[in-house]
Amino acid sequence: MSQPGIPASGGASTGLQAQNGAASASGSPYTNGPVQNALMSSQVSVSQGYNSQLPGSYPHLIPAKTLNPVSGQSNSGGSQTVSPLSNYQRPGQAPYGPPVASHPVTPSLRSGPSPQMPLPTSQNPAATPMPSGSFLPGASVPSPSNWQYNYLSQTNHCPRASSQPTMTGNTNLMSPQYVSSGDSSLQNNFIKSGIISNTNNGSMVVHNNYDEIEGGGFLATSQPTNKNPTMSRSVGYSYPSLPPGYQNTPPPSTTGTGIPLSSLNYPSGPQAFTQTPLGANHLTASMSGLSLHPEGLRVINLLQERNMLPSTPLQPPVPNLHEDIQKLNCNPELFRCTLTSIPQTQALLNKAKLPLGLLLHPFKDLVQLPVVTSSTIVRCRSCRTYINPFVSFLDQRRWKCNLCYRVNDVPEEFMYNPLTRVYGEPHRRPEVQNATIEFMAPSEYMLRPPQPPVYLFVFDVSHNAIETGYLNSVCQSLLDNLDLLPGNTRTKIGFITFDSTIHFYSLQEGLSQPQMLIVSDIEDVFIPMPENLLVNLNESKELVQDLLKTLPQMFTKTLETQSALGPALQAAFKLMSPTGGRMSVFQTQLPTLGVGALKPREEPSQRSSAKEIHLTPSTDFYKKLALDCSGQQVAVDLFLLSGQYSDLASLGCISRYSAGSVYYYPSYHHQHSPVQVQKLQKELQRYLTRKIGFEAVMRIRCTKGLSIHTFHGNFFVRSTDLLSLPNVNPDAGYAVQMSVEESLTDTQLVSFQSALLYTSSKGERRIRVHTLCLPVVSTLNEVFLGADVQAISGLLANMAVDRSVTASLSDARDALVNAVIDSLSAYRSSALSNQQSGLMVPFSLRLFPLFVLALLKQKSFQTGTNARLDERIFAMCQVKNQPLVYLMLTTHPSLYRVDNLSDEGAISINDRTIPQPPILQLSVEKLSRDGAFLMDAGSVLMLWVGRNCGQNFLSQVLGVENYALIPQTMTDLPELDTPESARTIAFISWLREQRPFYPILYVIRDESPMKANFLQNMVEDRTESALSYYEFLLHIQQQVNK
């Protein structure tokens, strides 16, 4: 019997847990391994039926004459080879436990005067009795071991450069100059400077090896010879030839830790330096000043305390650090770790059975960001770490790296503090006072002159595409936002359209109107007039506007149904190769012609099967092309607007490996789905105007002894651990897994630093640096106390996506469940002194089972639903690419009662009063028919209105006289002149403003088809195919107490 429920699968069971470090194996599609050889031979050019004649309705025709083909890209179709994980089985697994039928599992619907919302029949526990027998039939108890990683283990603290970077050019450095983009107080003090003018006058050859630049070895050519301190200020800084500090200094038990900077009391003169070394005693004392609330030490029996969900948004745990260190620490919204107390050995980490990793949102829009312009960016000479708040100053002239412990000299220039205008205060420099900071990078950080912003738009104009009406929306949105595209006078723009042929548009300045050029040879695509196709936006703005106005009408009569997406992408790639930039591709169907053509492979009958297939790409064409793009600094963003299966698993590779984004609008139609039109418009507005970084690379460093091995997100790992990001955008999140390679017993603090080197849309080379500092602990109990359950859940979700692809969906589901079982078993056996009955969890993990259950019911991992394959793949893309906060909202939405909003506890922002209703558990028990409830699921807001909802809410908020008059589709609230309306709208607007995408609001009546979606998110209730929260807890308890 195949049973709905949690980890239903026979045989191969998996553990998502443990082995945090055991890195092995080769590339999966997500780990950026080398492109595998095509397994299948070419499947191109199925149809030769394209028509090289020009449709008569095209306004500007140039005969599609094949000139000399530039070159043909030969790409073979084929399957992506995926190396299945091999080491996740444990023999001798016991079967899952006995049935839980003795426990009543029906959600206890609240009785009383207010009628309850009935579940739909299929979801009504009473109507769908739990199948008898165990609820996990046939499944074996999965191994607590081996969430294995198919990634090569790498440490990233290796020295990369042995000689110093040398400054050239600037001689005006008596006062280092700073500029702040955010902090007004800094702005007042800093002087805007144009120090970095010294770009290489090189060719436009695109170098791929940014490794050397970020690593710092690029200019490692000449030895410093300048002995004159005043001169050395102007030309860089001198390093005496010190060996690395950790080689000739004692173990860092006393000095290798970050020093609370406020305890360093530097006088302002260069002489009287007094150091307050931070000894073990000091640290011990600081440790005892637990930042943990006493509540955090509680042990909870989840079977007794079922409602552990806080009524306010869950806050990340505060690392147990001395407050002087913690106040300088990186904001957890930008950078957080699954364990805020780092286990000192891998053995201890293995014991805890919790994953160790980082979650990053490195390019998030920030209100305050100190920006430093200085000719000297101070970095560790050995490991290239940027100086940061957690280094220690041995004296005024030397600082010790907090990652590799090397002792470095303080450069002369750094002795001057531009904030205080005082000499001899290196520790008060902004670089040492801010865990998040941005540097204006001098020319050594460039392999070529910074590229101009280049935007290329590629539009599907087949019959199907025109039918959806999307082109109108997109062109209008582009017209509206043309002047808001991030850029400068160098901004370039271009357009390509395609159906069975490829159409280019000459926008050369001086033309009276845009000229269309059609290339019908899709076997060997070439670029006609390449110099006129990507044009300067300023110079050709009128032509661009002209084109955007006429484009939607040009294809209205088209009968062409074929889609040559692959050849169009090849053409676009060739066009952008010389510069790099952003390619925005709009596609509405399965590509059918030329390279990259795909075949439908979704079988609706198998949607509900846990053994989901086709999560892997059916061809490596898109991955290969993405890697080519990445090499030329081109990122591809895919907008998929399709009602049919479009094989997002294959198409999505074009964005994943080129560091692009995927947007998906299922069933987009300009008339049938006005909500989608609204969503596309809002999201395009954000997309077109948000900040963008070009030709970027990111590296994450960590303290010696720790090792980073598996990366999650959209990018390509170019060299060992350097993430290649042709574009970086403020809405992208990343995750990495780590292990403890060497014992950290001599260390009390460890640090992590991410450095993102990018070219701004203004043509500046910049480096954004975040540094996070965490304590090292030696006991299991401390590890558990510091666990960050949201970060853990987020990292597990990323790992589970990989597992779904490399093994199977059911494997991934098993592994998620095992993650809970294993860690709580470890806690029970090792950290709990007295063995109580029940399901005992540390306070920090009180929501762990709930979040994992929510993940199992999330679109990515759910079974027994009618989720379409593309929707599942899209959900998986989102898991990989979203910052943690949105991933958690998608997984475990927030539920509020909103028919009785009050100003009690409201917050005030810019004279607006925003109510803060409590967050409710996701259970129908919390609903009542006389109320209205808002569910915030991240990208969608659902307002369910009970049948007996009070008249006040109906008239004062919805603007209707009675329930029957609520429109069947209502996606906006009227702005009424009532306090109730103002409160509700203020609350919803506030929720929307906090995220970069636009959540659609659905007002849902009882009969609405959307009600099923609303109920689907009721994570704590049982559904046809998934356990209730209580059942899940019982299952976990059984396994833990074995």
Ligand SMILES: [Zn+2]
């Ligand atoms: Zn170092």
